[in-house]
Amino acid sequence: MTTLATAPTARPRPARAWRAVVRLHRPALVFWALFVALVSAVLLWAYGPGGNAAAAAWRRPCTVDLCDVGYAVDFYHLAYRFCEALITFLPVLVALWAGSMLIGRELENGTAELAWSQSVSPARWLLAKLAVPAALLTAGTTLLVLLHRLLFDAHQVPKGWNWSDSGTFEANGPIAVAYPLLGLALGALAGLIAHRAVRGLIGGLLANATATTLIGLAGPHLVPWRIGVGDLKEGYAAPSGVVHGGEGAVTSAGAHIPDPCTGAGKACPAAHDIVGYYSEYHPSSQFWPLQLTETALILAVTALATAAAFTLLRRRTS
Amino acid sequence: MTGTAAIEAAALGKRFGRRGGWALRDCAFRLPAGRVCAVVGPNGAGKSTLLALAAGLLAPSEGEITVLGGRPGAARERVSYVAQDKPLYPQLTVAETLRMGADLNTDRWDASVAERVVADGDLNPKSNIRALSGGQRTRVALALALAKRPELLLLDEPMADLDPLARHQMMGLLMAQAAESGTTIVMSSHVLAELEDSCDHLLLVDGGQVRIAGEIDELLAAHRRVSAPADTVLDAHTVVESRTTGRQLTALIRPLAPLAADWQTGTPTLEELVLSYLRNPQAPTTKTPETVA
Numbered sequence: 299m300t301t302l303a304t305a306p307t308a309r310p311r312p313a314r315a316w317r318a319v320v321r322l323h324r325p326a327l328v329f330w331a332l333f334v335a336l337v338s339a340v341l342l343w344a345y346g347p348g349g350n351a352a353a354a355a356w357r358r359p360c361t362v363d364l365c366d367v368g369y370a371v372d373f374y375h376l377a378y379r380f381c382e383a384l385i386t387f388l389p390v391l392v393a394l395w396a397g398s399m400l401i402g403r404e405l406e407n408g409t410a411e412l413a414w415s416q417s418v419s420p421a422r423w424l425l426a427k428l429a430v431p432a433a434l435l436t437a438g439t440t441l442l443v444l445l446h447r448l449l450f451d452a453h454q455v456p457k458g459w460n461w462s463d464s465g466t467f468e469a470n471g472p473i474a475v476a477y478p479l480l481g482l483a484l485g486a487l488a489g490l491i492a493h494r495a496v497r498g499l500i501g502g503l504l505a506n507a508t509a510t511t512l513i514g515l516a517g518p519h520l521v522p523w524r525i526g527v528g529d530l531k532e533g534y535a536a537p538s539g540v541v542h543g544g545e546g547a548v549t550s551a552g553a554h555i556p557d558p559c560t561g562a563g564k565a566c567p568a569a570h571d572i573v574g575y576y577s578e579y580h581p582s583s584q585f586w587p588l589q590l591t592e593t594a595l596i597l598a599v600t601a602l603a604t605a606a607a608f609t610l611l612r613r614r615t616s
Numbered sequence: 617m618t619g620t621a622a623i624e625a626a627a628l629g630k631r632f633g634r635r636g637g638w639a640l641r642d643c644a645f646r647l648p649a650g651r652v653c654a655v656v657g658p659n660g661a662g663k664s665t666l667l668a669l670a671a672g673l674l675a676p677s678e679g680e681i682t683v684l685g686g687r688p689g690a691a692r693e694r695v696s697y698v699a700q701d702k703p704l705y706p707q708l709t710v711a712e713t714l715r716m717g718a719d720l721n722t723d724r725w726d727a728s729v730a731e732r733v734v735a736d737g738d739l740n741p742k743s744n745i746r747a748l749s750g751g752q753r754t755r756v757a758l759a760l761a762l763a764k765r766p767e768l769l770l771l772d773e774p775m776a777d778l779d780p781l782a783r784h785q786m787m788g789l790l791m792a793q794a795a796e797s798g799t800t801i802v803m804s805s806h807v808l809a810e811l812e813d814s815c816d817h818l819l820l821v822d823g824g825q826v827r828i829a830g831e832i833d834e835l836l837a838a839h840r841r842v843s844a845p846a847d848t849v850l851d852a853h854t855v856v857e858s859r860t861t862g863r864q865l866t867a868l869i870r871p872l873a874p875l876a877a878d879w880q881t882g883t884p885t886l887e888e889l890v891l892s893y894l895r896n897p898q899a900p901t902t903k904t905p906e907t908v909a
Contacts, residue, residue, distance in 0.1 A: 310693070310724060311722055311723045313719065313720050314720075315719065315720060317719040318716045318719040318720050321708070321712060321715070321716055321719065322705060322708070407703050407706075408699055408701060408703030409703045409704070409705055411673050411697075411699055411703065412699070412703045412705075412760075413720055414672070414673055415671050415672075415673065415692075415697035415698075415699075416717060417693040417720060417722050417724070417764070418692075418720050419672075419689055419692060614674070615672065615674065615675055615689070
């Protein structure tokens with residue numbers, strides 16, 4: 299009878315590691331909920347009352363002496379810049395947290411081994427550790443991007459806000475969703491390598507800073523540049539409100555060379571056979587190609603970091 | 617006995633780092649199921665490494681280890697392991713820790729077992745793990761380990777930070793588990809006395825190798841402590857240790873032939889046996905037949 303009672307009759311219910319992840323990282327979950335709530339609230343304020351007041355102030359006719367648009371416009375600009383700064387800074391926070399609290403501290407305390415000596419394999423443990431925050435981050439950042447786009451499309455104050463401003467560009471599309479995931483993967487990898495909370499924190503920070511810098515530098519070059527050419531009199535001829543790339547001089551043969559005459563006299567261009575100037579730029583119509591290629595690049599690096607983390611863990615454990 | 621082995625190791629080795637020393641090397645033994653096994657040996661002998669390998673927390677550098685008939689990782693659901701420093705999540709309460717145990721296990725998990733183990737220790741489920749004493753932490757860690765209803769229970773230095781009363785209670789808990797469910801229990805310690813009364817099987821690990829493996833009774837019966845004149849030749853037997861003081865020779869041997877009638881002989885205690893092997897690293901390895909992998 300006892301053997302009947304203990305014999306498994308069906309495939310046992312699998313462990314629910316995701317619930318343990320939520321239980322263990324409740325402070326981070328609360329922080330994330332507050333973060334999303336705060337940024338959403340500020341964006342909605344800027345879209346509603348803040349934006350209406352700013353638009354009204356902007357339309358107010360100038361007096362003879364001065365054009366005082368009042369604080370309403372300042373608050374409006376401050377509101378979205380604040381949100382953009384938080385959205386841009388989020389990946390750094392995620393990398394710090396993933397390197398230390400999520401992974402590094404667990405390995406340092408031996409609590410990772412406690413989890414692995416329950417019925418969860420190290421690989422499934424890491425999967426839950428990454429999947430739960432990734433899902434919550436994606437949900438939150440998607441909401442913030444949608445709200446930011448709503449605000450940007452309304453554009454209640456016509457001046458002072460450009461699609462190509464770095465924070466604005468990021469927060470208007472999937473790049474803002476992808477970067478926190480990269481931070482998560484790199485932080486986790488750093489935590490796994492470091493085996494310590496503090497070292498994982500520093501490693502996550504450095505890895506994330508390096509990767510985001512390199513991707514930020516490479517990103518605009520992955521989409522073919524438009525080239526604006528001006529003659530000697532016009533000088534550089536990129537339109538305004540664009541993403542700027544390289545620039546230089548054009549010779550009579552049509553070659554693009556670095557401008558040898560910066561600050562030199564008027565005779566210099568002729569001496570170097572220079573007939574005009576070129577500038578590379580991305581117009582606003584390139585918004586989606588730029589967003590999508592950079593997002594793809596970020597996600598590719600994220601996938602590599604994740605694969606490295608799983609490989610490392612599999613080699614260490616049985 | 618031909619039943620399944622709880623643990624079986626062949627040419628097992630583990631080294632940390634590519635150039636690090638070997639924590640374990642050339643380990644071969646077989647632990648039959650249903651035993652209560654003491655893993656003894658000096659500090660740094662490789663006991664913890666051996667248990668972590670069996671728990672599937674480390675990958676062997678060479679050789680093989682089989683647990684309950686399969687890869688250690690595949691037996692995870694049926695094996696419990698309590699690490700030496702009893703890691704627990706300090707930010708959780710006792711009750712939350714037990715709920716986490718339920719999350720991290722399949723429906724083999726028996727919440728009533730965990731609750732009973734915790735309640736028997738007069739632990740308030742609402743107290744924070746951070747606030748517990750060493751003995752209370754051990755109890756919570758054991759509650760997690762027992763509620764899995766394991767077939768194999770691996771305990772690394774389980775008694776190290778317990779006072780004598782708590783030690784006695786804990787041992788009672790474990791022995792009840794072994795008796796009720798037939799769980800194989802493997803406990804390590806560098807203090808033999810802690811385990812001597814409760815265990816029926818011994819694994820002596822020293823210098824990264826298994827020096828003795830077998831049922832304690834059989835091991836004791838296989839050895840003799842002899843006192844004989846100093847000029848006695850013991851070549852007919854396997855000599856673990858021999859010392860000459862004055863005209864007297866005292867030795868611990870594994871007799872391979874009948875002993876001379878004029879020798880004084882006796883059965884060694886387990887402690888004498890273990891110490892003789894530890895003092896004499898050149899002494900041959902002893903394994904009873906059922907423990908040969």
